[in-house]
Amino acid sequence: xxxxxQHNHHVILSEAASLExxxxxxxxxxxxxxxxxxxxxxxxxxxxxxxxxxxxxxxIKGFEAEFIKSKFSFxxxxxxxxxxxxxxxxxxxxxxxxNKLTFGTGTQLKVEL
Amino acid sequence: DTAxxxxxxxxxxxxxxxxxxxxxxxxxxxxxYWYKQDSKKFLKxxxxxxxxxxxxxxxxxNRFSPKSPDKAHLNLHINSLELGDxxxxxxxxxxxxxxxxxxxxxxxxxxxxxx
Numbered sequence: 001x002x003x004x005x006q007h008n009h010h011v012i013l014s015e016a017a018s019l020e021x022x023x024x025x026x027x028x029x030x031x032x033x034x035x036x037x038x039x040x041x042x043x044x045x046x047x048x049x050x051x052x053x054x055x056x057x058x059x060i061k062g063f064e065a066e067f068i069k070s071k072f073s074f075x076x077x078x079x080x081x082x083x084x085x086x087x088x089x090x091x092x093x094x095x096x097x098x099n100k101l102t103f104g105t106g107t108q109l110k111v112e113l
Numbered sequence: 114d115t116a117x118x119x120x121x122x123x124x125x126x127x128x129x130x131x132x133x134x135x136x137x138x139x140x141x142x143x144x145x146y147w148y149k150q151d152s153k154k155f156l157k158x159x160x161x162x163x164x165x166x167x168x169x170x171x172x173x174x175n176r177f178s179p180k181s182p183d184k185a186h187l188n189l190h191i192n193s194l195e196l197g198d199x200x201x202x203x204x205x206x207x208x209x210x211x212x213x214x215x216x217x218x219x220x221x222x223x224x225x226x227x228x
Contacts, residue, residue, distance in 0.1 A: 032215045038154075043117075043203065043219040088154055094215035099144075100169055101215045105154040 002027040004093050004104035010083040012110045013081050021076040021107050023065075023091030030096030033074040035065055036103075047089070050074065061085070086111045115221040116140050119204050126194060127225045128188040133190045134223045136204030144168075145187035146217065147179060150201040162187055163209055194227045201225070 025031060035047040048059025055067040065076045074091060088089045091104040117138045128133055138145060146169070147159040161169035162181040176192040191198060204220040 034215055043221045044156075044205075044217075045219070046216060049216060090156065097214075099163075099209065099214060100158055100163065101217060102147075102158075106154045106156075106204065108154070 002031070002068075002093050002095050004091050005104055006089075006091055006104035006107050008068045009105070010108050010110070012112065014112050015069060015083055016080045017111075019076070019078040019081045019085075019109070021089055021091075021109070023074045023076065023104060024072050024075065025093040026072065027033075027093065027095055028107050032094045032096070033065075033067060034092040034094075034101070035059065035063070035074075035076050038090065038106075040087065044090065047076070060063045081109075081111045083111050085109060085113055114157040117204055117206055117218050119220040119223050121201075121223060122221060123224050123226075125228065127228055128194055128196060130194050130227070131190070131192045132194060133188055134202055134204075134225070135186070135188045136220055137186050138204075138206040138218070138220075139185065140206055140208075140218060142206040142208045142218070143184055144203040145181065145184070145208050146207075147187065147189050148205060148219075150222070152200070156203070160187075160189075191225075194225075196227050197225060199225055199227045 003026045033050040036044040037047045038044045050057045050067045058064045089107045094101045119136045144163045146161045160179040165181045178190045181187045201222045205217040207217045
């Protein structure tokens with residue numbers, strides 16, 4: 001079965017700092033990869049997704065992620081964070097042909113003014 | 114219009130009671146899910162239905178029983194509530210047929226507190 005690990009549990013940054021959140025998955029076959037965001041008190045929303053093609057994917061609000069197959073990684077990046085990016089970020093994976101989306105444990109990002 | 118709507122948003126109840134959470138999606142999706150988010154924000158899938166058929170049933174106590182009267186609705190009934198059932202329950206939907214898997218649309222969550 002696939003699994004997802006997010007190594008950073010809590011991240012605190014100042015506004016305008018650059019962000020990189022780590023995500024690694026364990027599965028040897030084809031995967032679809034996702035980052036979801038949960039703003040305080042709200043539901044999860046899709047930030048970006050990778051199915052195939054260009055390993056660098058761009059999402060909403062200036063976020064991007066790079067799929068590195070050899071490292072089983074799908075790290076999330078943003079060059080300059082804003083206070084409004086304060087949220088919980090979840091990496092998720094589903095195997096090709098599978099029907100179960102598995103989430104990582106989440107990274108809580110706090111952006112300070 | 115809310116795409117995936119859950120009711121109630123908040124539920125406070127005593128141990129031993131039975132409660133239900135309802136979910137409806139108006140996206141025309143064929144698959145619906147229940148996820149449980151615990152106090153540490155960990156999200157774990159509980160059930161999934163595709164066109165009213167149960168396709169995922171994780172290791173969940175028998176006290177939890179999902180019901181899907183049609184593909185737009187997926188309800189969750191919980192019997193004999195326990196303290197450990199306190200969590201936020203998220204309903205989600207996706208279009209499993211004809212699209213890449215995994216893009217889920219979530220409801221706003223139902224926060225269940227068992228006293």
